[in-house]
Structures are given as structure tokens and as C-alpha cells.
Amino acid sequence: NAGVTQTPKFQVLKTGQSMTLQCAQDMNHEYMSWYRQDPGMGLRLIHYSVGAGITDQGEVPNGYNVSRSTTEDFPLRLLSAAPSQTSVYFCASSLRPVSGIRTNIQYFGAGTRLSVL
Amino acid sequence: TQLLEQSPQFLSIQEGENLTVYCNSSSVFSSLQWYRQEPGEGPVLLVTVVTGGEVKKLKRLTFQFGDARKDSSLHITAAQPGDTGLYLCAGAVSGTASKLTFGTGTRLQVTL
Numbered sequence: 373n374a375g376v377t378q379t380p381k382f383q384v385l386k387t388g389q390s391m392t393l394q395c396a397q398d399m400n401h402e403y404m405s406w407y408r409q410d411p412g413m414g415l416r417l418i419h420y421s422v423g424a425g426i427t428d429q430g431e432v433p434n435g436y437n438v439s440r441s442t443t444e445d446f447p448l449r450l451l452s453a454a455p456s457q458t459s460v461y462f463c464a465s466s467l468r469p470v471s472g473i474r475t476n477i478q479y480f481g482a483g484t485r486l487s488v489l
Numbered sequence: 490t491q492l493l494e495q496s497p498q499f500l501s502i503q504e505g506e507n508l509t510v511y512c513n514s515s516s517v518f519s520s521l522q523w524y525r526q527e528p529g530e531g532p533v534l535l536v537t538v539v540t541g542g543e544v545k546k547l548k549r550l551t552f553q554f555g556d557a558r559k560d561s562s563l564h565i566t567a568a569q570p571g572d573t574g575l576y577l578c579a580g581a582v583s584g585t586a587s588k589l590t591f592g593t594g595t596r597l598q599v600t601l
Contacts, residue, residue: 415591422587462531475520480531
């Protein structure tokens with residue numbers, strides 16, 4: 373039972389390089405989200421998706437792109453890495469919340485630790 | 490803009506002590522969750538509260554949702570070293586259940 377799998381676990385980039393953080397889930401969850409975690413700021417939402425083919429921006433979307441071609445995968449692309457993007461990135465998935473029945477409970481991957489020099 | 494503020498930011502206590510962590514907002518939430526995160530791992534859900542005034546207990550942890558659904562608290566009785574971690578509250582604003590807003594986090598260290 374893999375749950376949410378993120379790769380790579382660690383990555384060092386030079387300013388201006390691009391890369392893709394991978395996220396896959398095997399729980400058939402409709403919702404998937406990307407967060408970044410910085411000291412003293414909790415988790416901030418970058419982008420999220422409520423289903424294949426549907427994505428939307430979160431609180432801090434600048435510098436990141438996403439796509440959702442399948443239910444299982446939700447990659448996060450850094451187009452031109454900047455030192456400000458040094459962070460720990462978490463992917464999460466959840467079942468669609470249903471009012472009065474089910475809330476948006478997030479299942480998280482183990483994270484990708486990214487350093488941009 | 491951080492919708493959810495947690496206090497305290499850091500807490501270092503000895504085994505056996507009690508503590509309370511607060512999660513406050515000016516926004517109304519349809520539901521509020523508490524997660525715990527250990528080093529090198531992603532957050533894991535502890536509890537969800539959905540009704541104003543609701544109290545839930547999980548062994549030595551007691552969670553309360555404010556009557557106006559704008560705040561919550563987590564109380565730990567007789568803390569143990571295994572309670573060490575980062576505690577995060579997260580809320581779904583009414584009408585935007587697809588997005589969770591996370592609090593700033595409270596880092597708890599319990600020593601022997």
C-alpha cells in the first residue's frame with residue numbers, strides 16, 4: 373500500500389535550471405495538491421487539482437506549473453529555479469469532500485527537499 | 490496572508506506536563522483538522538472537527554472547535570516524548586472545500 377509517492381527525495385539545482393517533482397498516488401483520490409513548507413510558515417498551497425484535466429492556483433503559484441493528465445499523477449514543474457524556491461515540497465491527495473459526510477482529509481507524501489543555489 | 494495563526498510557535502516541556510496549542514482565525518471554517526508531522530515525513534491527520542463547540546478526545550489529546558468555528562485548541566495531558574513533533578491545524582473555508590489552509594505550526598519538544 374504505497375499511498376502517495378514523491379520523487380526525488382532530495383534535489384539541488386542551480387539558479388535558472390528547470391526540473392519536475394513527481395507525485396503519484398494509488399488510492400484513486402480525485403483531489404491532489406502541492407504545498408511548500410518553509411520555517412515558521414506552515415504549509416502553503418501552490419497548486420491543486422480536483423480531477424484529471426482540472427487544475428487551479430493556490431496561495432503561491434508563481435514560478436510553478438502543474439498538469440493532471442491522469443488521476444494517479446500530479447507533477448510539479450519549476451520552470452526556472454530561483455533561490456526563493458528552496459523549500460520542502462509536499463504532495464497530498466484526498467477524496468472529494470461531501471458536505472455533511474466527508475471532509476477534505478489530506479494524505480501526504482514524504483516530501484522533496486529542494487535547494488536552489 | 491496567513492489565515493490561520495497558531496500559538497505558541499515553539500514549546501519545550503518536560504514529560505508529564507500539560508499543554509495547550511491554539512489555532513486562531515478571523516475566517517469561519519466549515520471544518521478544521523489537526524495534523525502531526527515528524528521529522529522527514531509528511532503530516533498525518535489526528536482529528537477533524539466540523540461542528541461549532543465540538544470536543545473530540547484521542548487518548549491524552551483533546552481537540553475543541555470554537556463555537557463560532559473561527560478557532561480551535563489542542564490540549565495534551567501528561568505529555569510524553571512520543572508527542573514530540575510539529576502540530577498543524579488546517580481549515581476549509583466555507584464554500585471552498587477543495588482547498589485547505591494550514592496554520593503556521595507549533596513545534597513541540599517533550600523531554601524526559
